[in-house]
Amino acid sequence: MIRVVLADDEAVVRMGVRAVLATDPEIEVVAEAEDGRRAVDLVLAHRPDVAVVDVRMPRLDGLDATAEIRRLAPATAVLVLTTFSEDGYIARALGDGASGFLLKTGDPRELVAGVRAAAEGAAYLSPRVARRVIDELADQRMARGADARDRTAALTDREREVLGLLGAGLSNAEIARRVHVVEGTVKAHVTAILRRLGVRNRVQAAILAHEAGLVPASGVTD
Template structure:
């Protein structure tokens, strides 16, 4: 069973998500929290595999909670829940280690899919959302751009091509099609890119790709 912690200051949202996830069969909601500080406490107590974390909350918001959760031993996978047009600092949450990003109007079946995918160790951002997020909010400062360029300089040409695909929100299959490679080969490249860049997941790698100027080429 995939253990999930729900975090939202609107209890009706938690109730809705609990009812939805209960239909999956392989997902168990082990606890709920209603602010960011409580989320960290619940995570320590209940050891969830996945945390569905609202961005805007009292006491400690989702960004603070995401940063604190990322520092826990064997941290849970964090998926941010938000209304996209209002939450500019979601970008910072992704840098803190969040592996998913869901709009609150996401279709129910997609929420279940996201929980399963991130629990398996993958990031889950729809390509269209990835592109919008990066285009709107990934404006990193000059220092971030310089650090990213130095990091990318250590990649091979093919690894840079794969990283560019990650920066555009492409799946492994889409990158494979673009580069005329087998999907399993791309998976290996992605793993090596993450290791070389010191990224926890492909979402963080996508942000490096943007800062390094590899996207939109």
């Protein structure tokens, strides 16, 4: 069962999100909060797999709540849910360690997919958000590519290979099949990669993989 804490200052929105998540029998909303401070408290009390937080809330906004949750309860993944798609929100949410950024105006199925992905340690971006992130990365690729290559140069050859496949969107199990090792070995590599690169999660590692040119250009197949 995937346990979720839901935070939004509008009761109607919480009701709608809870109803969408209830369509998946493996997802359970264990607590709800009407502000960011209460969300942090409930995460610490319940230790859920995923926290779904709105951006604009009283007492503590969703972005500050995301940073606190990731600092105090690193095992809990955070999905940021909002009607706002400005680049500043996206960059800050991902920079604070969020596992995904979803728009309230998106397909409800994205919410379920996002919660499942976050619970599995993967990343999920609303397609509209992903497009904005990709466009921004394209604009900044020349400037940031050299820095990313310098940062990833310290990795071993196998770690660079795993990072490239992670950047291509493969799960740990898929990477394990690709490089012919057990899944536990891939998990160990991913942990080492995150630590050595100084990044908080797979989203940030995947961005670095793209910037460093480590993602296979022709895609991947089993």
